[in-house]
Amino acid sequence: MVYACISSALYNHWFDGMALMHRFHISEGSVSYSSRFLRSDSYILNSEKNRIVVSEFGTVAMPDPCKNFFARFFSRFQIPQPTDNANVNFVKYKGDYYVSTETNFMRRVDPQTLETKEKVDWSQYIAVNSATAHPHYDHEGATYNMGNSYSKDGFFYNIIRIPPSENTAAKEDSADLTGAEVICSIPAAESRKPSYYHSFVMSENYIVFVEQPIKLNLLKFMLYKIMGQSFQKILSWEPQYDTIFHLVDRHTGKESEVKYRAAPMFTLHQINAFEDNGFLVMDMCCGDDGVVIGDFTLENLRRESGEDMDKFYNSLCRNLPRRYVLPLNVDEQTPLDQNLVMLPNCKATAKKADSGEVYVTHEELHNDKLLQYGGLEFPQINYDKYNGRPYRYFYACGFGHVFADSLLKMDVHTKELKVWRYPGLYPSEPVFVASPTAAEEDDGVVLSVIITPRKEKSTFLLFLDAKTFTELGRAEVPVSIPYGTHGVFNKMS
Template sequence: MDIIFGRNKKEQLEPLRARVTGRIPAWLQGTLLRNGPGMHTVGETRYNHWFDGLALLHSFTIGDGEVYYRSKYLRSDTYNANIEANRIVVSEFGTMAYPDPCKNIFSKAFSYLSHTIPDFTDNCLINIMKCGEDFYATTETNYIRKINPQTLETLEKVDYRKHVAVNLATSHPHYDDAGNVLNIGTSIVDKGKTKYVIFKIPATVSEGGKKGLSPLKHMEVFCSIASRALLSPSYYHSFGVTESYIVFLEQPFRMDILKMATAYIRGVSWASCLAFHREDKTYIHIIDQRTRKPVLTKFYTDPMVVFHHVNAYEEDGCLLFDIIAYEDSSLYQLFYLANLNKDFEENSRLTSVPALKRFAVPLRMDKNAEAGSNLIKLSSTTARALKEKEDQVYCQPELLYEGLELPRINYAHNGKRYRYVFAAEVQWSPIPTKGISMLSNRPFPCFSPSDAQIIKYDILTKSSLKWGEAHCWPAEPVFVPTPGAEDEDHGIILSAIVSTDPQKLPFLLVLDAKTFTELARASVDVEMHLDLHGLFIPGADWDAGKQAHSREERDRAAERRVAPRT
């Protein structure tokens, strides 16, 4: 497991031609650009958590049936400071770091305290966001980093706070048909009011006919939602949209602001300031995009932890939304490197498995409905919404499928009716209970991973198709539609596969999205990292992608030309 999770990966700066077996469809031209943690130790120091690792961007440039691979570390301020000091000097999610051991730690801590919330990391390791014509590496802090999608070079650092009052923002924005970005962030103790802020970044800006203006400078607040608890806003990783609404889950997995403000002085990580409150509810906020206000009915459900929304849409006066839900926060526990690097089977136990669940929320309240009655009359789901009071509804989901994560859809169906979920599936087999869970303090059913595959789940027929191979770890499957496609699943699936078998090279897998049969694979002789998220840039200048060298490479080549041979 160390091969996959714990080991630092080398960059592949020069585009490397992959060995293609099978046939890549001729129409498939573009670049699959992805992000994830690639470096877990710096000098003698090591990160505690897999989500701390330094961002390693990688790309597969595809065209004329060929594939070229390259990878490059994001040259974030965090990366540069760490490399220069040859140790970890910037704090990440699961690792608190101290910039300068020679200086008085306390004076530093006091200056942090006076700001309440310290300056966060710009190690943008989670996803890639498209903003107008530009691409950004993203994480969940207030920083994003512009990148060159062809050369993977790191460009400007953008601070969201300069444009909207957010200290944190998700790495999973939504896009409308015009390419405008919709995202949500948390504004911590801004004028004493902790709130969730939904903001928009326009795809294009033109002022007096001037082009090339930065869309980020034209961000606007779309609406905000007050946090239930001023000092403990919810943690969230994504949200949902339909054509007319936004779905935001205020889950009882919360950040303790006071703990965060003193974390540095106490020598504990940000992760330790997050806690799951199983005695609490999950509040379902539905924001009407037309009025820019939350609907007044209070919808809630049982406590849960959600990272990924799959999709949401409206049907017959109801809003349906699908998520991957956990019963507790054991996922974060699992990704501590100490757990991942030891006996994986033994240690990677979850006290709850990721489950695809469908919720249904009534958009119009039946005033005459009796208390206790189910307001959902759809034949397509068994999800229920029980009226409790005039303005209070308890939602009970329909369980669709257990054991999948990293969901993707055909994005043309985002916010609209859809049928297919593409995801990574990890089958967690139950193992005999050995004791009491440290997380929940109760006897726990334990699960250990037994099999990893890519899955296409059909919500309509409740059936699935799968792709899997021995020793292979699939990444998030990305759907790319065939040009002119009419069917939702008319296209291909791309996934970067790494293997635990040292004899087997990593490869880009190309599947037919309809049948889930393998069309081709492009193997590369590199140590590839297991990534998190990314996107496909269609029709990107294939020749340029194949040849484009970064500024550094060009400089090195020039140096080689002038340097006398010794």
């Protein structure tokens, strides 16, 4: 998925532009490119009115200039409709592809033609008001996600399970989320200030929800349209709160009675998680300051001088790979104030306190070489074979600039780093594609869309040997492509 703007109206935040889908078709040594705007209700309304009609993460909808003052004033008291501008990720449910954002709406799409199909409302299937754009898939074909709900009983984080498709051959050409169910509802630690989250952790037997101290002020949430503020403005970084790891059995939906706490941290994307001899190992990209989520305004990204841009970049918190370890067998007999993590060569710790809670500290999953390339984000692994299982390698974008300016391969056993980087070239999220004859975890290729502001250079799809991280080839595209976020590889039958 990539972002793009529409008409002459101005969006305020990087996350706000209308969704533009793009597709590289690779067949018998040739590559073709196509792109289409997602025909969401938001896009159609904005196009028809030639202005921003639907509010986005950092942008408030413009009032209708045809209405009089009183009509515009009272329109502020109408409950805003969540956007269906699904510009975050391609996701898959029961064999169908959808594009998703973080509201209760997503859109089914045709992965071959990029045709926009029907809008799907999660709340028509289960009692949630939103869902993430980062579901997980188990090895039996089921899909898991998380979504919020709120009622007179409080605010809840819900774990959702969507069963695999029962009969693909007889499947109708329509959205199908039948059988979706909430398997666990986790009450917010602060009912009036629930946490923002972008993704979650899943191993073979557990799901972990990370309740981090980026808080959503519910009072402001109810009033933000009246106040003329965007959703971004009702989020706040509140490091007086700990990070809480909620451990849930994926098969029974039962949450552990043990509460795991860590120092305040911010995470958008997890790398992987797996179980090892009575411990749950979780690797994720983390930072110490959640303010950064509001910093990517277009005003900041359009700073004219290199000095101003460098100043902005140097003010940003770096996200770096960390490892947290949760001991799974904690009970009344577990000793207090002793490091419970007994895994060899692991520097992460976990100690049980008098309260019965377990306080964990992380291990830095990198060496000093990574700091030369800034932080990293958009981590990817050999997902089909190693998600939720012990693994060795992940791939990511290095952020030595406001935008990603390198591709990285990290060995989590040795912390060795391999790098692809060229001046003036900016890569998208790396996508790992396993070799059909793969014998090892990193047998395959890494794909990334590379953009550049240089007029004499072309946008291209990059092919890297995943094992050596050396370049195999480029497929140049004679058009400009906006900087993107997430993508998937879809093997056509």
